[in-house]
Amino acid sequence: MEKLSIAERLGKVSYLNQTKTEAKPHIIVDTDICNSTCPHHCTTYVCPANCYTKDENGKVHFQFEDCIECGTCMFACDQGAVDWNYPDPEIGRGVKWNFG
Numbered sequence: 001m002e003k004l005s006i007a008e009r010l011g012k013v014s015y016l017n018q019t020k021t022e023a024k025p026h027i028i029v030d031t032d033i034c035n036s037t038c039p040h041h042c043t044t045y046v047c048p049a050n051c052y053t054k055d056e057n058g059k060v061h062f063q064f065e066d067c068i069e070c071g072t073c074m075f076a077c078d079q080g081a082v083d084w085n086y087p088d089p090e091i092g093r094g095v096k097w098n099f100g
């Protein structure tokens, strides 16, 4: 089996019943909170998929496309900025796992 880097593996993440390009976000982050009152930006350190990043000006950005649904940010964010909802839950919108 071909050995892939973490970045290459994350690039293979896809979603149930969706192609990657039309995927609807299951996590919405209010980055106004991140970039105004949040004192620690902890999710930029704990997300294993690097979905939370800081730019050269220290501004927090979020992208859900590489999210592996580990749930860490839901518990790590104590500022009320993370909203987790599956759009169209009746047909399933979560990450599609290769082995289950």
Ligand code: SF4
Residues within 6 Å of the ligand: 029, 030, 031, 033, 034, 035, 038, 039, 040, 041, 042, 043, 044, 052, 060, 076, 077, 078, 079, 080, 081, 082
């Ligand atoms: S901890 Fe919450 S408010 Fe702070 S940067 Fe992360 S998501 Fe934004």
Ligand code: SF4
Residues within 6 Å of the ligand: 027, 046, 047, 048, 049, 050, 051, 052, 066, 067, 068, 069, 070, 071, 072, 073, 074
């Ligand atoms: S659920 Fe996990 S992988 Fe997804 S954005 Fe939150 S911390 Fe990152």
